[in-house]
Amino acid sequence: MSFLQGGEDSQYKGTSNSTSAQNDKVLITIAAIKNELTGINDAVIKDIQTSDELVTIIYFSSLIEKLTLHRTVIFPLLDQKEDLLKSAYVPEKVNLPSVLSSIAEGNTVIYFHSKDLFAIVNTYSPPTSTISNSDTESTVSGPRDSFTQSLQTNLSLIKRRIHNTGLKNRDFRIGTETNTKISVIYIEKIVEENNLTKVINKIDAINYRHFEDISILAQLMEDHQFSPFPQYHITERPDLITSSLIDGRVVIMMDNSNGAMICPSSFLGFFMSPEDYYNRWTTATLLRCIRFFGFFLTIMLTPFYISALSHHPEMLPYEVLKSIYESRSRVPFPPVIEVLFMELVIEVLREAGSRMPTKIGQTIGIVGGIVIGTAAVEAGLVSNILIVLVAISALLSFLRPSFKMSNASRFVRYIFILSAGFFGLYGQMIAFAWLIFHLVNLTSLGTPFMSPVIPRKWTDLLDSIVLAPSSFLKHKKGVASAESKKVLPKDGKE
Template sequence: MWRPKKKEQEKNIDRFQSLSSEQTVQTLFDTLEHSNDFKRYKVGASGWVISYVSTMCDDKIINDTLLPVLKQHELQSLEDMKDKLPVDNIRVTEDTKKIEENVMTGYIIVQEKSADQKVLCVPASKYEGRKVSIPEVEFSVVGPKEAFVESIDTNMSLMRKRLPISQLTFRELKMGSITQTRVGVVYIDGIADEDNIQTVFQRLKNIDYDQIIDSSFISQMISDNSTSPFPQLLDTERPDRVVEVLVEGKIAIVVDGSPHVLTCPTTIVEFFSASDDYFLPWHLATAFRLIRLFAVFFSVLSTPLYVAILTYHHEMIPEELMSTIVASRADIPFPPILEVIILELTIELLREAGARLPTKIGQTIGIVGGIVIGTAAVDAGLTSNVLLIIVALAALASFTTPVYQIGNTIRLIRFPFLIGAQMWGLVGVAMVMMFYIGHLIKLTSIGRPFFAPLYPLRFRDLRDAFIRLPFSKQSERPLQTRPETSRRFNKEHVSERRDIDE
C-alpha cells in the first residue's frame, strides 16, 4: 500500500528540486512573478531593468542610492555601474543559483536588458528583528543583561564585541534544504580542540532535513544519543556565557532565527551552574551551587521516597512525624502512588497551562492552581497535606536549575523513580538510580564524556563543578574540552606576595 505512495512522494520532491535547479534568470523571474511583492520594471529612459522582492529590500537604498545613479549617469555596462554605485559588496554574476539566493535575501538585481543572463546584484536587505533585550529565561540579578536575538549577525556582534581577537573564528554553513538557514560555528582558533571542531562540522554536514527553524533542531539532530532525556548540548541566551565557554575551548553553534546559542562539549554539571556563580564571591557561589544541586536531588527523589516509605518502609518514619502522616493519610481513598501521580500530574498541568498562556493570565493560573486547587484537593480528601507540601517543594526546587532544558529533564525523570518506588520500595528507587547513572556514564557530548568530571574522574575540573574555587585557583582550562593551550595565566604571578605597593 505505502510503497507506491513513497514513489509518488519521491516524484514530488524531484519536481521541487528540478524547479529550483534547472533555471535561467528568465525562468527564475517567471516563478517569482507569481508573488505580488516581487517588483520588476524598467528605469527611466536608460533601459535598465531592476527586479527585487519589495518586502525584503530597503526603500532608502533604492530611492536614495540606486535610482539616482541609474537615472542621472550615463552608464555603459554593469561593470561601470559596479564602480559608480556607492554601495559595498556589489557583484556581477551569471550564476542563476547565486542570483536566486541574492534576490531572496533582499538584493536588487539590475539587468541591461530583461532577457540578459548577466546581472548586477546590489545588496539592499532590510531585516525586521527584535532589539537586543534583557535575558528572560536565564535571568541574573547582577552581571550583563544582554540576550541573543533572532538575527545571527546581531548575535555574532554580541560575541565579537566581547572577544576582540582575530582568533575568534566564525564559519558559516547553509542548512535545511528549503529553509536555507545560516548556521555558524564559532570557536577560538588555538584554544578549541581540532577534533571537536571536526566532529561538529562533520555532524552538521550530515544533517539532511528540509527545515531548520531553531537551534534546538540542530541540538536534537547532532546529539550523540537522541533517545536520552538529557540534553547533550547546552543552549543559552546569554552572550557572556557563550564567551566564557568559548574561552574555555568549547565550540558554539549559532543558528539564524534562534535566540539560543548551543555550546559543546558540555557536561552534566554545567547545566547546574548559573552565570551568577561567576559574579558572586566564590564561597557564596559555591554555597548556592550546592543548594541548587540539593534542590535537584530533592525534586527528583522526594515524591518517590514518599511513596517508597509509606508503602514499604514504615520503620523509617520518625515517631514525631508518624501521627501527622497517618492522620493526614487516614481519609485518603487512594494508595500513596495514586495520590502522588494525581498531584504530580496536576502540577504538570499547571506548568503546561502557565507556559502556554500569556504572562498575565499565566500568573493567575499559577495562583489559582497553587492555592485553590491545592487546598481544595486536600479538603476534598483526595490528597494529604504532607504530600501537597512535598510536591509543591519539589516543583519549586525544579525551577532552580539555571538552564531551562535540564529543568524539563528533571520534570520527567522522576516518573520512572515513582514506578520503581511503588513496585520495589527503596530497592526500586536504587535500581532506577543505577539505571540513570549507568546511562549518564555512557552518554557523550560530541564524543566527550558527559558525566565528567565525575566519570572519568577529572580532578582538575572539579574546581569548577560542584564547587567553584576562586579565579586565582583556575589557572588552567578544563580538561573536558581538551584545549590546545590549557594555561590561562601564570600561577606564580598570583601567589606572589604583594605586601608593598611599589
C-alpha cells in the first residue's frame, strides 16, 4: 500500500519546484476525480464515516472482488485505521494523472478528509480463468497446466518450478492508451546481459496505442517485420518457459495474455515440443525429423505436381504419368490453376471451421472436405491425385508445435506454387534458394535465426533435429550463448 498526500495544505518532500507542486495540489481533489470519472458506470465513489473522521474510497467495481475490498480496505478503516496509516509514505511528486492511473489499474484510492491524505491500496482482483490444459500445445505426457490471462498467476506457475532467488522480473507499462503491464523475466546468473539490454531498449522504444495480446508486442520487437516467419516463440506452456529461462533466455509475459514470448528464438526451436524431453531420445529424434522434413515437404509437394505436369513430364515414370493424365482428362484448367483452386478451398474450409462453434466446425471440416472433394472430381474441376496431394500437404502443415510457424509454411507454399507455375522445377529451386537465403539472414534479437546450425555450435547440435540422451545435454549453452557467471564476494576477491 502506498500513500499520496494532496490538498491545499500538502507538503511535497524532495520537490524543488514549488510552482509545480502547487499546481498538483489544486488538481488532486475529490471533485477533480469525480469529474474525470464521469460516464464510467463501474466507478464507485463512496463516503464512509469512521469513528473520528469522514473517509472517501474510490475504485472500479469490475476490477475488484468485494471480499478483497472489505478485507483490505473497509474492515481496516473501521477497526484498525492507525495500523493502516503506519505504512504510509509521501512520494516526491504526485499529481492527478497518477491517482487516476492507480484507479484504472484496479487499486482503491482512500481520501482522509481530516488528514488531507490520498492513500492507494492494492486491491486488484479481477475474475480470472482457471488453470487448464493448453488447446494449442497439447501433449500426451508431461505437465498439464498452461498459462492463464492473469500475469500474477503466470508468474506463480514459473516460480513453482524455479525455486531460486536469482529469478528476477522487471515490470513495465506499454500502450499509450491501454497502459498494459508486462514483466521481463530472467535468471540473473545465467542470462546473457546483451540480450537483456536489447529487450529493455526495444520495449522503451515502442510507441503503440493498445496491446490486447503479446503477439502484437512480438511483431513490434521483431528485427525483420516483413518476413513471413515469426522471430519470437510464443508459448502457453510453463515447462517450456522454465527450460528457456535455464537456457539463458529472456521471457516476456503480458497481463491479459495467456502467452509468453521467448527472446531470442531459433528456427529449429519451432519444431521442438516440450514432450520431446519426456519421451525416449530415439522417439523424440524421429518425431523431430518428421516435423522438420515435413515443413519442406508441405511447401514442395503440390508445386512439384505443377512442375512435373506443366514443364517436366519426363521426370515421372510412364505408368504414373499415364495415371495422372487419365485423372486429368476432364479438367479444363492448367495444373497451376487447379492447385490454386484446391489450396484456396482448403483454406476456406480451415478458416470456416475455426470460426464456427467447436462441434459444428469439426463437422464442417470433415464432411465439407469429403463432399467438396468428391464433387470437384466428379465435375471434372480437379484430379483425384491432386486431392490426395493437397490433403497430405494440409496435414503436414500442422506437424509443427507452433501454430504461427504452420501459418508461415502455408504462406510460403503459395510462393513455391507460383514459381513452379511460371518456371517449373527451375522456379522451385530459385524459390528454395531464396528461402534458405532468407532464413540464414534472419535474426532474433540480434541472434542468428538458424543457430545452432549457422553459426555452428557443436554442443547445441545434440539438441537440434537429433536429440541426444539427457546425460549429453548438460554442456549445452543454448541459443542465447548463455553461460553461468561466477559470483564474487562483496569485497571483490575470490
